[in-house]
Amino acid sequence: MKLRKVSTAVVAVASLSLALSACGGESGGGKKSDKIVIGIKFDQPGMGLKTQDGKFTGFDVDVARYVAKELGYSEDKIEFKQAPSAERENLISNGDVKFVAGTYTINDKRKAKVDFAGPYFMAHQDLLVRKDDNSITKVEDLNSKKLCSVTGSTSAQNVKEKLAPKANLLQQGGYSECLNGLENKTVDALTTDGTILAGYAAQKEHQGKFKLVGLKMSDEPYGIGLKKGDKDLQSKINAALEKMQKDGSWKKAVDANLGPANYIADPAPAITEKG
Amino acid sequence: MFDFLSSGRYDLLGAFWVTVQLTFYSAIGSLIWGTLLAGMRVSPVPLLRAFGTAYVNLVRNTPLTIIIVASSLGLYQTLGIALGAGENFDDIGFRLAILGMVVYTGTFVCEALRSGINTVPVGQAEAARAMGLGFTQVLTLIILPQAFRSVVAPLANVLIALTKNTTVAAAIGVAEASLLMKEMLENETQALFAVFGVVAFGFIVLTLPTGLLLGWVAKRVAVKR
Secondary structure, rough: OOHHHHHHHHHEEEEEEEEHHHHHHHHHHHHHHHOOEEEEEEEEEEEEEEEOOEEEEEEHHHHHHHHHOOOOOHHEEEEEHHHOOHHHHHHOOOOOOEEEOOEHHHHHHHOEEEEEEEEEEEEEEEEEEEOOOOOOOOHHHHOOEEEEEOOOOOOHHHHHHHHOOOEEEEEEHHHHHHHHHHHHOOHHHEEEHHHHHHHHHOOHHHOOOOOEEEOOOOOEEEEEEEOOHHHHHHHHHHHHHHHHHHHHHHHHHHHHHHHHOOOOOOOOOOOOOOO | OOOOOOOHOHHHHHHHHHHHHHHHHHHHHHHOOOOEEEEEEEEOOOOHHHHHHHHHHHHHOOOOOHHHHHHHHHHHHHOOOOOOOOOHHHHHHHHHHHHHHHHHHHHHHHHHHHHHHHHHHHHHHHHHHHOOHHHHHHHHHHHHHHHHOHHHHHHHHHOOOOOOOOHHHHHOOOHHHHHHHHHHHHHHHHHHHHHHHHHHHHHHHHHHHHHHHHHHHHHHHOOEE
């Protein structure tokens, strides 16, 4: 009796899951055609941020929306998915997202696994210091300074290996922890891409406390990452990016998102990633 | 696939050496602090007993990440307590991480030890008291030596858990294995699974012999009753 009950239950569950998966496959296929999933950062004010009420803001988000519009998807057909730095390549190659626009620096190692469109923005590694601190004017000054960055990030490695090997480098889990240290004077400067720093400096709770030094310690050409070999999508996105620059939306998006932090952006870079 | 290992850019052995050091110092600290806590929990003084119970229940239910990050954000960045490590962030992080590990792991050592104390027959303590020994003497001469012998295996589990828990120290910038893994993942995303596999293998190399060795010791020293 008992065995029978169990076996019926097993059969029921199996058939149910079969039915569900079939169903999922169908609706998933249907969804694919009318929705687009885009990978962005959720935690970078000014570039890609999910606000507490569930909205998305930032320059990357504006670019993503513009490109999606050019690809034929209206605003309500866009689904944003969080794409943390280390997972971007896998999200793209697994097909979880159509493309990624999230402070995604184009480089050769990444190009081995994904293709890029763009670049659509030229960023540089920079420093954020307290408003009244004028003691850092060049990269070498960092050797006698206390510096903060995020654990394992490219910026942190740049400092350790190339820019200022003697700097006292504190690595924290997130930039917010670094800002806390900067405010309490346990660290003198915070380093990563200037765009991200500008976003933090422009946040309401930090306004007027910090400033960007304006050093160009590296070149970070941001591109849109997409599946390797999808030349069609690549040229479409490139066309969209070019149009965005021409019709003034690019400038408007830069001013709206990075303007409040007095970030001086490079002019729009020429598109180099072509098929 | 594994060419990132031969690039010479990543000091894998060095990173695991930091992991070993973190584990070593934290294990010693936890053993001492855990024994003290266990002593408090079985002591005849109500205040000590209450403190021991409250501390153990509070701390072991707090996520380790919170304890470690709080020691960096709270103790160092806000209060300026660097545990005598001067200005160097590497030293400060290392010491604060050990403090956090000891504070946390001590509770588990305490509970393992307390269960060991329960395996010692009551008659042993009664006989010792009848001979005129005080509480501290009963505990250190009669009870704890027998208790320790019966909890080698549980303590080995605590040690293995501690070894793996040291990865949390990456959150405050201690350059151990998981921080190096983060760096490698940032640069070598094309070899995601290889990087992960190498680090996972490193931890197996650290924990598996610990378990086997201490399992053997546990069998040898156990009190046969």
